[in-house]
Amino acid sequence: MENIIVACPHCKSLNKLPKKNEYKKAVCGVCKGNLLDNKPIKIDNEAEFNKIISNVNIPVIIDFWAVWCGPCQMFAPTFESIAKNYPLKANFLKVNTEEIPQVAAKFGIRSIPTIVAVKDGVEIDRVMGALPEMQFAMWVDKIINS
Template structure:
């Protein structure tokens, strides 16, 4: 399966398994098991979505948004539960207004799940960690 490195954003081919003890990027050698959410921009959004065989969970947020700030730690914790099962990414709609407009983001935070480069689910409003985990588990 193709997986995007959270550090250098290069595409890696990784054998599909139930669990992993080690998986490093072929380019930068960093661990692909590091599940911290990565920030995407207009320049790399499509490349990451298209080149990921695992679901991509996108948090559309803004730095001035109170509910976004409240949900950020939950998003980060949830990401840790899905190494090489789902890719968690964030889009700052303040900086990336074109992406917000393209996806019709009317309220934030909005979570969109992409699978096979297509939007498969959308939810607006802050979610706690368990709700995020249940949401993502549906698409693995």
């Protein structure tokens, strides 16, 4: 049986689960948090970012943002709302470009917000700007179904 590897939205630990179309229950092996309670994961350092990006085998949607950025603040609730719709289908990460500039530089981030989709450690798409919720949901659907 094929497995998926996901990062826990509560403790950031990696979890291996059997791949299914639908899950009734999924619990983190470390913190016992509900893996179906999908929410953006705040990344605190480059090592944490690299651990998730290199090991997770579902799409990872990354929001590159900064505290001082008005459009970033406007987009944050949309990012959080859409993340809830994709438990165990995608991990959603928040990377503050002021706190972890080396990660932003690695992805060539020139303006924020920039949303990058990564699969198996490789960038597969990106969009720039604070997208409306419907447009962002359509983009995430495209990433997950590709």
